[in-house]
Amino acid sequence: MSPIMVQKAEDHVALAAGAKNVPFTYTDPLSEVPTLSVVETSADGSTPIIDMEALLGPQRSEIIQQIGLACEKNGFFAVKNHGIPEMKINNMLDTAKQFFHLPVEERLKFRSADPNSVIRLVTGFEDKTRNIFVSRQSLKFHCHPVEDYQNHWPSNPPSFREKVGEYCASVRKVEVAILEAISESLGLERDYIDKTLKGHYVSINYYPACPESELDATFGVRTHTDPTLITILMQDDVPGLQVINDDKWIDVNPIPNAVVVHVGDMLQALSNCRYKSLLHQAIVNCEKERVSIASYCYPSDDAMIGPAKKLTDNDHPAIYKDFTYREFHESMWRVKCSTAKRLDLFKVESE
Numbered sequence: 001m002s003p004i005m006v007q008k009a010e011d012h013v014a015l016a017a018g019a020k021n022v023p024f025t026y027t028d029p030l031s032e033v034p035t036l037s038v039v040e041t042s043a044d045g046s047t048p049i050i051d052m053e054a055l056l057g058p059q060r061s062e063i064i065q066q067i068g069l070a071c072e073k074n075g076f077f078a079v080k081n082h083g084i085p086e087m088k089i090n091n092m093l094d095t096a097k098q099f100f101h102l103p104v105e106e107r108l109k110f111r112s113a114d115p116n117s118v119i120r121l122v123t124g125f126e127d128k129t130r131n132i133f134v135s136r137q138s139l140k141f142h143c144h145p146v147e148d149y150q151n152h153w154p155s156n157p158p159s160f161r162e163k164v165g166e167y168c169a170s171v172r173k174v175e176v177a178i179l180e181a182i183s184e185s186l187g188l189e190r191d192y193i194d195k196t197l198k199g200h201y202v203s204i205n206y207y208p209a210c211p212e213s214e215l216d217a218t219f220g221v222r223t224h225t226d227p228t229l230i231t232i233l234m235q236d237d238v239p240g241l242q243v244i245n246d247d248k249w250i251d252v253n254p255i256p257n258a259v260v261v262h263v264g265d266m267l268q269a270l271s272n273c274r275y276k277s278l279l280h281q282a283i284v285n286c287e288k289e290r291v292s293i294a295s296y297c298y299p300s301d302d303a304m305i306g307p308a309k310k311l312t313d314n315d316h317p318a319i320y321k322d323f324t325y326r327e328f329h330e331s332m333w334r335v336k337c338s339t340a341k342r343l344d345l346f347k348v349e350s351e
């Protein structure tokens, strides 16, 4: 083992020993997780790129069509000219790294096994069913409106609250604009999805370089879909994100200053499966640490998430019944499934 690996392994043990409770982990049946092995690098043109600036101009309807097509065919797209200043992005990524470079005791202050806690640190762990080590460490917290949550955030590094707050407020504007465009792409009123929206939850993901273990393989994050309406992912310049498109894994390499938007489970239900929740994972890099910032847009507890009535008719019967986000969220922890299969509980035929 190289010194880096020993250091990371100790780090992991220290984090685990400091835990008050056993961390929550998913235990999907193996059969639910695709085992495709071919990975293609996203060739030029295979990541749809949306120019958000053009959404505000005379080309709006054309861009909305492009967004609709990307959601339907790919389940993800990159967004450039989103309006988040480059400096705020760099500050966010730097602050994230500074936090994860702090001594382990400092980070452990945020450890919590309660998924409803306003902030919690989640650490790497062994997935015994697959004999793999999942190396992602993440700091997850609520952040909308920023002022309501900022006091719960780390005060170390000292710039954390300010820099992270600035990024979160900027990304919120992008979320709203994208959700409006997605609503329109489905032929719904502009604020149809937006008005179901509640919070905004951020996961700062940190992947140490080459955190090998004795197990069969090390993953950054295992294959999953996000239980969100959409997720907006900002990556640093180290590749790691992979998505399934056309039954193949493809690498979605970082595009400088662009964010990646994923379709989540709630949008799959609301669109009556026209847009499918994106299966994705992150791999680890042997030379470099990696940071990504995931902004999860999720509905308020009482929001109804059945298929929009306008999208169903005799030819397109509703696949899901109406359910609230609260019902989905409660079932999500019970079924312990990390893919959109967890929506099956809400299918019309299961009534």
Ligand SMILES: O=C(O)CCC(=O)C(=O)O
Pocket (backbone or CB within 6 Å): 203, 205, 221, 226, 233, 235, 240, 241, 242, 280, 281, 282, 291, 292, 294
């Ligand atoms: O780091 C990545 O590229 C993916 C992270 C992710 O999937 C998530 O936070 O839900």
Ligand SMILES: [Fe+2]
Pocket (backbone or CB within 6 Å): 224, 225, 226, 231, 280, 294
């Ligand atoms: Fe994800």
